[in-house]
Amino acid sequence: MTQHPVIRYTSEASWALVEDKFSPYAKETLSKLIQFLEDEVWPATKVAHLQLPLDQERRWNTVIPIVAELKGKAKKLGLWNLFLSKSHYPNFGVPLTNLEYAVMAELLGREGHIASEIVNCSAPDTGNMEVLARYASPEQQKQWLIPLLNGEIRSAFAMTEKGVASSDATNIQTSIRQEGNDIVINGHKWYISGAGDPRTKVHLVLGKSDPNNKNTHHQQSIVIVPADAPGVKIIRKMHVFGYDDAPEGHCEIIYDNVRVPLSNLILGWGRGFEIIQGRLGPGRIHHCMRSVGAASAALDLLIQRVTDPTRKTFGRYLFQHVGTVVTDVAKSRAEIEGARMLVLSAAMQIDKYQAKGALKEIGIAKFIVPSVALNVVDRTIQAFGAEGVSQDQELAGKWAGLRTLRIADGPDAVHMQQVGMRELRRAEGLHQRTAEQRRKESALLEKARIKAHL
């Protein structure tokens, strides 16, 4: 029996848990993806990095040639939009489940930043395509979704605001109001990922259209804003630690009296909250799965470093010399295996019940996985010494990205709170079960005591 090549990058044990849930198509696509990554994408990471100019201006106006080239190849190979499950998006999706994609997403997250984009599976486009596929009108889909699905344009999702606790949507300050047949948008957003990319042609902007609505979940709307609409002002690029993450970037943007036609409203007035709720589930799992991949690749690096004959000290390999290294390797492996299964399990729940029915599993993955990945990457950094924090390894950049995941799409504390409260809903059932057990116990005690006294 030959084994699927995926176990070279994940593990036989975790693959065994899900293999029989993979369709033949998914298995084949997975094999094809692995070969493509090995032969084309991973070797291109450094080239892509070097093709991005250091110069501040050109840096933000560049389409990296090798990425563009590989996107073409990927599309031809059918390695495209793998994230969009046909069963949830019958008109646009590919015949893959979230579980099947999750395994692929791990591989996409292993190295560099280009793999996800090359197969048209990179945030925030993925979430935006989901929104447009689910909620947009046919005209909106034709104009914006199709080019996104084709990888011809990119997009941004403008939610987070400066100086505002985003986890409470009622805090949103951006105003969206109707003026005749137009919608007028005024607001100040930041950390809008992807907005710096020259190919980004559209922003989905969340704002308040009905700030006084007593139902705080009906105050918000989402509007499609062309990136070149007058009044869309990208003020600066925000950093993550010292990284600017060009060419996508994380932009601070002022929407200054931006005017779009009424037809750019998505789904309807006051439906913004509903839309963002639906948007976040699968995206969180994608992030988590890429994080597992990042951690897994970091562990492979760690193993290589501590067995590197050129790094011997006092005549011994690093793993022989530093007493805690082998333990670190073991812990990392164990944590990665556990983390992966948590995400795969959440992906299966999404397949069964949509994101809404998988909130506990998504929440668990969301607060566990980035921390696990941070630990693994941190241990690898430590083994690499100065090189680990440098631009010569991806490790520090990976760490910075993973650290941000503990904040983005709801900080850890919010997800822990929600998972915890969801668990507490089981209290009533537990109290009943315990009461029932106590009744049976009492009956037995009564019976037994009599016996005991005879």
Next chain:
Amino acid sequence: MTQHPVIRYTSEASWALVEDKFSPYAKETLSKLIQFLEDEVWPATKVAHLQLPLDQERRWNTVIPIVAELKGKAKKLGLWNLFLSKSHYPNFGVPLTNLEYAVMAELLGREGHIASEIVNCSAPDTGNMEVLARYASPEQQKQWLIPLLNGEIRSAFAMTEKGVASSDATNIQTSIRQEGNDIVINGHKWYISGAGDPRTKVHLVLGKSDPNNKNTHHQQSIVIVPADAPGVKIIRKMHVFGYDDAPEGHCEIIYDNVRVPLSNLILGWGRGFEIIQGRLGPGRIHHCMRSVGAASAALDLLIQRVTDPTRKTFGRYLFQHVGTVVTDVAKSRAEIEGARMLVLSAAMQIDKYQAKGALKEIGIAKFIVPSVALNVVDRTIQAFGAEGVSQDQELAGKWAGLRTLRIADGPDAVHMQQVGMRELRRAEGLHQRTAEQRRKESALLEKARIKAHL
């Protein structure tokens, strides 16, 4: 669609991962087991506890009546020897895989100490039955295995020695030597679990039969010793954090010129190491799975405590009053889910490759799961305050038992070391893969630089 009752005690997400790997028989057995536990076993825990006398002498001479009664019921229901997989032990086993049993073992580990015994799945009998089923002669099996399989007798496994680092088998001091047609055993063992039980009729004793053999793995042999053989002296009962764990107990035993017939040798001279290697794998997974059950039940208790209206302080539930409680609940749930999947995954590997082929997965479970369970139980203890450390809750006793698992069957450090070293074996492949990728990268760099300069 009705859901299997097991998800009341585990989780829908983890059940979804393995459900389609369960045979109809296994699903039905699992249902039957749950009902039996709910209706008969769990309510009997307290009775069993009270039927054990406090008096030092009687305490060790008692067969707890309600346990004996429930064993009979379990046997009739076919809830018996669930741990012994037919595919590995065709002559004696039941038609359940290790994966299927693992799910059941979690339930057996939830409450009290009686459930495993009632279905004849308690250590050290399980490991001993495996040894006898695999390695013993037909005569040995007839005399000792059959009564064990029938639950008529119990047994002990005498390996650990006082003052000796047991993780290195070459340290074993007990002497086993042939004298004519007899075998003579002299040694000093301790922490021999189960030896205190009045039903324990047989010890499997590990000792050195060939201490000078250059192959240190051929120095040891295992001999069957009747518990009442002259010279078998139980000196005292060892404690675990103040607990004596009667009636089984953990005994200190001197084998003082104990003499048994040559036919009591298992498998052959010098095969002791081989036998203990085979013995440990599945047993470790059973312990792990019961630990997951203990943790899961502790979390249920935690949820009940922090929502108990009689424990309000300053007018608020404990979960509202203490800021970290909800987070503790969430973390506990997440850790339990991850731990469970690690064990299930290891059980699947055992089913595929025997224990020998699943050493990495077993090792991971072995060093992760007890720590996870300890954390969960510790949080619950903390929420229960003084009651948590008292004899009125099982929590402190559970904690003590789980703490011992970090030492027994190889301490954490040994398993981490082995998992880590096993990972390091991947180094060569990784170095090659990296070299290959660097070659492709170099080709692309060369190509791209030219382009870049045009």
Next chain:
Amino acid sequence: MTQHPVIRYTSEASWALVEDKFSPYAKETLSKLIQFLEDEVWPATKVAHLQLPLDQERRWNTVIPIVAELKGKAKKLGLWNLFLSKSHYPNFGVPLTNLEYAVMAELLGREGHIASEIVNCSAPDTGNMEVLARYASPEQQKQWLIPLLNGEIRSAFAMTEKGVASSDATNIQTSIRQEGNDIVINGHKWYISGAGDPRTKVHLVLGKSDPNNKNTHHQQSIVIVPADAPGVKIIRKMHVFGYDDAPEGHCEIIYDNVRVPLSNLILGWGRGFEIIQGRLGPGRIHHCMRSVGAASAALDLLIQRVTDPTRKTFGRYLFQHVGTVVTDVAKSRAEIEGARMLVLSAAMQIDKYQAKGALKEIGIAKFIVPSVALNVVDRTIQAFGAEGVSQDQELAGKWAGLRTLRIADGPDAVHMQQVGMRELRRAEGLHQRTAEQRRKESALLEKARIKAHL
């Protein structure tokens, strides 16, 4: 320059921080104490243990002979009541500061349970003596304090109630009411430490005398109850993990219409809360300092174990064989040093401002130190293997006692909450300071920008 012998048990660095704060008398007393512990007390630990009968009845009626003998010696040597600082208790105290005693308390906590009692410094007597010295009438002092100070009797403090969250004093259920010239007490307490000792002649009982008082801090009173008063019923001994901690024990007690004269009220009606507030500060520090001692002794054991030639595996010392041992030793040392300084620092604050002015420092020590000590003891247990959890080493018992400290006298969460809220009180000052700095910054920015533009 000769160094003080205390650094054999603590560290030169921590001693250097406090040495010049020690009076000559304190230094001499400390030296004397060390010699007494080395020559008499520590070697007597095992004898004391063996002099305590295992028999359930005699176990609770025994005055351990060697403890009684050593108490006499200690008193003669002036090693007596070291905890009671003359500057806080001019009529009864000894000329030692809390800081000076803290250093001694560490030594008392190193081994066994007998050292503190031998120098008449064991809980709950210490707290009770403080209460009586500060708040009792001369008659009360004559009858109860003097014999306690003389070590002739022992005492209990009855606060914790079963089924009640003790951290909220308004939950107290015990009723204390006046009937003519009597006080009548009805209540159900548990985990009343020391009440099992045959020498315990008096309980200080907290109850509600004015349950409807709007000021919830004036509802409680404390009454002196002779241990042999009719209606004082010790129901059972509570366990801590599997330990009963005889002969003192932790008792469940019913006060059933117990009647004492009105003169047994301490300080006045409704002053109970005030009294318990004053009682807890120094006692917490004593516990912490003994915990540092327990951890320090455990580290010494760890070092001995991993360098024990009889415990070699595969030809190497444990510290050479297990990669994480040396790191564990280093971390333990570092954590102990940090913990000790936190407690010493809190003791100094008590000396300066009384307990009331040192609540933050006491709180920090209270939630940090037991956890540190648990970690150290746990690592040592792990290195000792089965012996570590057994009755042959003190480690498991120590661990159980330390674990209880995370619950007793306010659980960790309460202390963390209080320390955190106390820190948050600094917010206003910090906001002002920041505003001030921003103003200066703005002025500089204005000035600099102009320059920059020139």
Next chain:
Amino acid sequence: MTQHPVIRYTSEASWALVEDKFSPYAKETLSKLIQFLEDEVWPATKVAHLQLPLDQERRWNTVIPIVAELKGKAKKLGLWNLFLSKSHYPNFGVPLTNLEYAVMAELLGREGHIASEIVNCSAPDTGNMEVLARYASPEQQKQWLIPLLNGEIRSAFAMTEKGVASSDATNIQTSIRQEGNDIVINGHKWYISGAGDPRTKVHLVLGKSDPNNKNTHHQQSIVIVPADAPGVKIIRKMHVFGYDDAPEGHCEIIYDNVRVPLSNLILGWGRGFEIIQGRLGPGRIHHCMRSVGAASAALDLLIQRVTDPTRKTFGRYLFQHVGTVVTDVAKSRAEIEGARMLVLSAAMQIDKYQAKGALKEIGIAKFIVPSVALNVVDRTIQAFGAEGVSQDQELAGKWAGLRTLRIADGPDAVHMQQVGMRELRRAEGLHQRTAEQRRKESALLEKARIKAHL
């Protein structure tokens, strides 16, 4: 009694431990320093940041005007070279102990990167001045030390090499050899901090002068190399988590046949190892103390953030809304207090015994303090959300710098190993002490048993 202003930034409890060890001069200098920081330095941080050009070329050729100006002021105020203790460096030092400076260093580390430089106390100049003051010839001192002490030039210390495990000095590849009256240096260094600064005029270069010397500690020498010597080639600036830390920077440098006169050798041939040993002790403590300051300032920010009325969510302050915030604040405060005392204690040991006699205390501080500071800063980042990882707060940059400290000057593992091994040296004494105690115990047991049998 008025309290010293330092407790506004540290804590009353930690100040109480050391106050009486401060000279009047030190107290006054400390007050002056605080006022200078509050009035001039901290408000200038942002100006300094803005005065550093973003342009890649100018960025590395700029002397920040406001820093230059403030250096002048500091020198006039006598806030200058505070790190150089007169008792260790009688010819050049200031009348401050290491303990006294440590308290000041905490304040210097609180905010920005400019404070240390402004008082001429920034690395690597401090270590270089120590080397030159202790080991250089009068001529070398005149030429290089005096301008450094005057703050007229800056310097670099070239030890770390690319591709080499620096913690083993025998790995050093740089060659230093004599040619006639010249010394010729060839080597490839990286992460040479400070070398990017236009004011840096001198490098101290470590290399191998006698690679075959059997005593591996006599193979190395250190040579003074003018920064503008022919053959000194700064190849590029290394990054730390995306930061270039201009204008100092961390440079990759090739020394390509660099030729200096023989008189540039420091101390003598083969004395390099000895010099670096002496260099590192106090510098590590300075780093640690600045780290405590960074953590302390981060905690102040955390407190401000969670009490910021503009960041309320769902109507409540962040500290009320997120259950773990108050606990995080409490833990941070506790950890900072413990960390500070560990460093102060190590500084005292340096004062008493020089760095060589304080290696254990330095080692403990070195591996504990950066981790503590990282935890505190990380919690603050989390509370700040996206802003926390951005360029608008110092937090991410601080984190990156602190993370590097776990690698620089010996990685954590090395220090833990050394502290652990140093502890293990106590084993023999402990074994003896235990044996002695056992003897006394045996005597008592014998005596007691006889009694017991009567």
